[in-house]
Amino acid sequence: MNQPLQHITVLLDEAVDALLGAAGASPAGEWVDGTFGRGGHSRRILERLGPQGRLRAFDKDPEAIQEAARITDARFSIQHEGFSHLADLPDASVQGVLMDLGVSSPQIDTPERGFSFRFDAPLDMRMDTTRGQSVAEWLADAEMQQIAEVIRDYGEERFAGPIAKAIVARRQDKGPLATTGELAELVAGAVRTREAGQNPATRTFQALRIFINAELQELEQALEASLRVLAPGGRLVVISFHSLEDRIVKQFIAKHSKEVFDRRAPFAPPTPMRLEALDRIKPSAAEVEANPRSRSAVMRVAQRTEVPA
Template sequence: MRAYHTPVMLAECVEYLRPRPGGVYVDATLGGGGHALGLLRKQGGIRVYGFDQDPEALAEASQKLAEYGDQVELIGTNFSRLRTELALRKQKSIDGILFDLGVSSHQLDEDARGFSFDQDAPLDMRMDRGQGHTAAEAVNTLSQAELRKIFREYGEELNAGRIAARIVRERADKAFETTADLARVIEAVVGKGSRESLKSKARIFQSLRIHVNRELEVLAPALRDAINLLSAGGRIVVMSYHSLEDRIVKTVFKQAADGCVCPPGAMHCVCGRHKQLALLTKKPQNASAAEVSDNVRSRAAKLRAAEKTMGER
């Protein structure tokens, strides 16, 4: 049987988070629980809150982490609710948090989820199938301009306009239902069987997934909440797999590391912003060549890590 998901840059994540005895950690994207397990193995007696909006991920992780009993609490919701969920549990601060963004290998491989153009399946793509609109609804109802924007901005697809126009033409005859319906239209525009066609399909599918799950909208506010929740010396590690995600992580980290933004000659600080973070990675860190050759998914990973400072200006 195929592994649920091989955790990316596991040793690096555990090293950056350096779990401390009695510490409280959050895995904001639990998936199959591989990173959470790494933390629990590294340091006895820690507590881990694991968030995932996909019930299948929670089921997998609850098995994998079962031996750690009530050291682990699984929270089945979007990490946009991080602050609220921790407040409900009277958890005022945390010592470390990991975001391993995007989808797991299991979600991509599983026939029924519609994330992949390799398998014919209902065009769904929701990580949480109890919430929001499916990719089919997006493709069947968004305007040509909206589709083009999604394909261009989230997918950086050069044929975005032509593919959006073709979708709008074809859906007038028959609504899109399956991944094969969408793949066929992309091939009709960019050609079939070539490397370019494969890349276009990957970009269009990824861009729809990002749209359907509002992946970019929720990221910056959740990162800011996470930084506010960290105790002094606590650490945040984020792995992203898409350039727009990495740009958001970079910007939020930089703002938190810069602190006061008043002009250099100002007598008093009027912006009220405190320096909150010291960056541990000036540039994003990549997986080693050995890891990439074992696990191709790690190739796109960009890891950024930072430590909470005492809050000086």
């Protein structure tokens, strides 16, 4: 059996450099790693923070919480929650927020987590295995139309209808799907064509994972929360791994990077811009060669503007 791939933090130095920005050589204040994962970004941030700096991390995954317990730095704390809990922080209290979206290599490469069609394992896919429905539990009861909508909207899968029909037919004939292997085999039979080099189940697995973890809804909530909790001059750094995530981030930054005029009150002063878009960064060729999973990453950087008096 192949050994699980070691987790390699994507855009490690680029993300931390962008987050700390012009904060100086020994940054103070409160900083947030919204997705601890296996702690690559958090550990690098702590290396750079000064004695008065504090780093607060969030993660849903119990295994990530276990990994975070290995950090004994008194400046560090972590909450076993999704990063939408940024909303719990006080207004303008944070100097920078980092969000590294998607799944980590250990999650993908641990068969029993059920994220990958490369292994035949329980069909779970929950980021937080202590709460919520697994994919298998949801598919056991969901209506065909709902399954099709999830696979189409979150997986951008053009064969969503036939896949959903096959899932329901299988459920009625042999009982609910229980393993990743069963789902991958069923999808392969329902997908007529696929891009070269891509497993037919790729888009379906992505869709079900995003849905069962409410990933896009949580991203939207976290972005809105970041706008409130960031202090003037604070940085927002988001690393996305597929177009649905990146589109949300791009549109959010664009929306708040311009003045807004109220057409109903043409002489009223405009609502000032709240963010300044700073950069869009892709992994270097060297990073992609060393870590092929970084290929699809896109990092967007924005800065909170000064709040008018």
